[in-house]
Amino acid sequence: MITIERLNIRGEGIGGGLTVARALPGEVIGGEAVEGRIAQPKIVTPAAERVAAPCKHYKSCGGCALQHAADPFVESWKTGVVRQALAGQGLEAEFRPTLTSPARSRRRATLAGRRLKSGALVGFHARASDTVTAIPGCTLLDPALIDVLPALEALVVEGGSRKGEVKLTVTRFEQGIEVAVSEGKPLDKALHLSLPQIAGAHGLVRLSWNGEVLLQEQPPTLAFGRAHVSPPPGSFLQATPQGESALLAAVKEAVGAAKSVADLFAGAGTFALPLAETAEVHAVEGFAPMLAALDLGWRNTAGLKKISTEARDLFRRPLMPDELKRFDAVVIDPPRAGAEAQIAELAKAQVPVIAHVSCNPVTFARDAKTLIAAGYRLDWVQVVDQFRWSAHVELAARFSRAHIG
Incomplete structure (x- = not known):
């Protein structure tokens, strides 16, 4: 024992x-x-x-890690993960109550698909295993994603290989479900004909296969503030609408009355477009198609202030202090690796306010130390748990120059 x-x-x-x-x-x-x-x-x-796990698949499925724990415990533990990461850098912060997305709210997920002798198996991997577990009763995903499991199985039967797995990224848009497939069979004439037929029969709004769009009934869109945006197939999006709303509220509060904002790692405009309701925004993103979607959404929405866009690899070419000093505030939402090079230039630029969104407490704490050493104050941290029942931790935080109230 x-x-x-x-x-x-x-x-x-x-x-x-x-x-x-x-x-x-x-x-x-x-x-x-x-x-x-x-x-x-x-x-x-x-x-x-x-507590008793709410999902019947929990014992076999690896999609969730913490369904056996009560929500208050998980919320406290995730706050503790961030607190410990900061403490490792000699830092402390004021923490706000964790905001947790409800069950059955995940609007985007990547599932694994295996072609079988008869039919197909689609679901999440079992814990520490390449075994795929079917998830018809999943309590994590939006029910609309569960409803398309037959479509995913049909796609795997048609275009999957018995020798490997197919990855299926499913996303709920306003118009319906998009499926972006990777690692499927190379497209040939037969698949060009059959795969769109399957997608159409199951009512998918868009199907892409190994990066090529095969079916698009209409451009699928999401609302970012007043704007409606159609991101490229399989694009990164916040996992739940509730999580996105919580992060956006924190970013808006952090930015405050700023009239000029730089949005770094801007994606398709999750923050840039709502912020443009009150401020001019310069959106910087490494993936040009995401910026094109953002720009089109801005141009098609009346009443927004100017948004300029710049396709730029911020890991190799971070914005420099002379480029940053014209902004009242900066929003930065880097991937898990953080943004060490860009944070170093932000620290030199002394931008008045920084809204930092992070999906990795360790790299966030590292970047926070750099900013605080340069004279910034960490005003507060908001943990947002949109990957419910997982060990994944996301947060938003506000940094301000120490002499600013």
């Missing part, structure tokens, strides 16, 4: 030198250890925070 001491960064229990799946701090655990891990623990003494 061992007692669980804490959770690791993946949300697994740690105790007695072992990693334990689906365990909580304070629990007494039994079970067979294989290579330092108890994959099928027996809960001898459960924690008060333990």
Whole structure:
């Protein structure tokens, strides 16, 4: 028997030198250890925070890691992950209450598909395994994504290989569901004909295959503020509408009354377009098709202030201080690797306010240290849990020059 001491960064229990799946701090655990891990623990003494998992697939599916824990525990733990990352850099912050997206709210997910001798299997991978688990009763995804599972299975049967997996990124738009398939069979004349027929029969609004659009009944759109934008197939989007709203509210509060804003890693305009209702915005993004979608959404929306766009690799060519000093505020939403080079130039530029959105507490803490060393103050941190029941942590934070109230 061992007692669980804490959770690791993946949300697994740690105790007695072992990693334990689906365990909580304070629990007494039994079970067979294989290579330092108890994959099928027996809960001898459960924690008060333990709850019955709401999803029938939880034991076999790897899509969720923390359904056995009560929401208040998960919220506190995720705040603690960010707090610990900051403490590792010698920093502290004011934390606001965690905002958690509801069940069945994920509007975008990437599923795995395997072609079988008869039919196909589509779902999430099992924990620490390449086995695919079917998820017809998933409590994580928007029900509209569950409804298209038959379409995904049909696409895998038609265009998947028995030798490997197909990746299917499904996204709910205002008009319906988009499917972006990667690692499928190379397109030939037969697939050019059959795949769009399958998509059309199942009512998909757009189908792309290995990057090529095969069917688009109409450009699928999402609302970013007053603007409606049609991102390129398979584009990155915030995982839930509620998570996006929470991050946007935090960014708007951080930026305040700024009249000129730079939006770095702008994507298709999640923040830039709503901010343009009150400020002129310069949107910078490395993927030009995303900027083209943003620009078209801006041009088709009356009443917005000017948005200029710039396709630029901010890892290789960050905006420099002389380019940044004209802005009242900067919004930065980098990928998991953070934005070390760009943060260094921001620190030199002394922009009055920075709204930092992050999906990695470790790189956020590293970047925060750079800004604070340059004279910034970390005013507050807002944890946003739109990857419910996972170990993934997202946040928004406000940095201001220390002499600014």
